[in-house]
Amino acid sequence: MRSLCLRCLRPQSTCYCARVPQVDSRTRVVFLQHPRERRVAIGTARMAHLSLLNSELHVGVDFSGHARLEALAAHPERVAVLFPGEEAIPLEEARLNPPETLIVVDGTWPLARKLVKTNPLLAGLPRIGFVPRRPSNYRIRAEPAEHCVSTIEAVVEVLGALEGHQERFDTLLNPFEFMVDTQLDRQESRTEPPRRRIFKSAWQPPLELRTIAENFEHLVLLYAEANAHPAEQALPSELVHLVAMRPATGERFQAVLAPRQPLARSTCLHVELPEETLRAGEPLESGLARFQAFVRPGDKLAVWTTFALELLRRDGFPVPEALNVRLACARALKSKPGGVEHGAELLGSRLPEQWAPGRAGRRIVALESVVRALDERGRATEPPSRQRMAS
Template sequence: MRDVCWRCRRPRPVCYCALLPSLPTRTRVVLLQHPRERRVGIGTARMTHLSLPNSELHEGVVFEEDARIVALASDPTTAVLFPGGDADPAGGPPVRSLIVVDGTWWQARKMLALNPRLAAVRRIGVTPRAPGNYRIRREPRPECLATVEAVASALAALEEEPARFDAMLRAFEFMVDRQIAYQATNDAPRRRRRAQAASPLSPLRPYLAAPARVVLVDGGANSGWPAAAGAAEPRSELVHLVACRPSGEGFEAFLRPRRPLGPSVAHQLEVPERRLLDGEEAGAALARFRAFVGDDSVLGAWGSFTADLLAQEGLGRPPSLDLRDLCARHLRRRPGGVASGARALLAGEPAPRGSGRAGRTLGWLEVVLARLLDLAGEEEVAARGAA
């Protein structure tokens, strides 16, 4: 058994306690740590907590019944530190309590999805003064920061003392440098990995480091009229299209029908008929969609229906991920609809990401992708550990 420091919980040779400052703050920092993150030796939530006397560290996933968190969430002076919030953390009402969700990008998003009270709290973001230094851990985007870096940046802005909170980063830099040095000098022979069949989730591995490349998409069609004998025109046409990226960017378009609107289309798509009839010209809507998707993205959908509609509209066949197929392969059974597939994966509850049935489906796709990426990431970590 290795000798471990009781305070930082790191092995004595890499204990960073001597580098930890004790920084009083007006802002109460409340860290909510995902249980899996607690087992990550190179995590930084505890480092953050030890540096800030006016801080709390709670472990869990769901805090809806936690009296302390419920009270904080109902206080207008509380904010959640999460990407996609205000550009300036110091803007808006004064922040007396800052809630920080600690976990991987997908764990943090799932925690917010499972905690509606937290999700409703004002969010603030930080603009990094320099790229993140978390060189020993994969981040979804270059601008993403370790928890200690994000908190230091947020407090620097909230308390208007940029230089004071740089002291929080000394222990972090020490930990990163020691880990890199250890990896460079570790010449222990690698264990031979047993040959294994490819994982059903291996198609997701290219997107673990860049999940924002995946554009989730769902569409609705104008159908319901029988095709005339010998007619060349398709039986269905795209009239509603929604899409989003895991980073939160969204897209929605109603395409004006080129043929008479089917008698039950608006009811089936759960949108007002007038919105369909007053939609934008199809070419303009599809041009906007092409610009949203860009050149380096892959489409993620449930089955092939939406991809077929897009191909029918002249968009060709861009690279795609069939999340229904990936879900079926992982579960080793048919998942049914997207909602039942999400529940079988133990994914979180979704928030609608657009209008009608397509917007609801897109919300389910978002939590399915988050869960599948989590599982693929765990597989990759386990595989590296066995190497």
């Protein structure tokens, strides 16, 4: 019988404890691990927990009544869950207001989804999604998609982005790389068949692209502009230009809304509309009423950033479910797309003719171009590399 290291729970011959760094972080990392994952010898949540001084590890499925989780959920403005989803904000936005505590769900994707679904407290917390800088090095375990990475790789990526000093957090990967290399060496040298076989499912596009394709008939693309004052003036941003369109039918919506506050000096420059056009805009109430009539039951808004949604919510508009197009674009490109116009350029998609004035007019057609390209990729039946070879 093989003797185990009681710290890393690996066989003594493959113990990685000597390579575990001790890294402090400003962010408190709370790992919620599915019980099945605890028994996986090549899991990485425990490894990350051992490396991060400011972390804790809890094992379970149903955390109802869990005092620690309830205490965290009581302050959603300070906490975020590292888990993908339609409402997940990209790292770029999370860096502007980084969470004090990051909850990391650990398990295979089906188990992790079950854990999140089982715990309503998690569903009510903000989520963070991200695109990895590089493909996963988890060569000893099958991942469901190209953009998926191990728990420790995800934590390294996110902490590095939230706190800076990426190279400091990269040291967490030392025991991970040792474990992967050691496991592969053992597999190559063994003569008996492996005890477990890994079955890979058929290829399919990334989840974010499939979601766009599956909901294409009900998508309403949205872009909004604001009258935004400098922070020191303590005036909230207000909606002044709203454009939307349905890519499935080509229906369009536009509303220029008269400012209710003094016009900021830079507003006309940023929104690319003359002052007289803004001041002659319709009242907020009538513009939102028209937009409410434009949106149908079952529709899903598709936005590049959540700013437009925040403006609508601030004015009391009942915002339906929304998709983050920038995150989907990043999944397709496997890199950060930047602004929506740059994303369209990187995807090589053709821009439709501009139909609305101002910056919003330019960006709504760029958003349409991106969504059409992602819809096509979301319906693909084979990887892009094979498609290129076939053509």
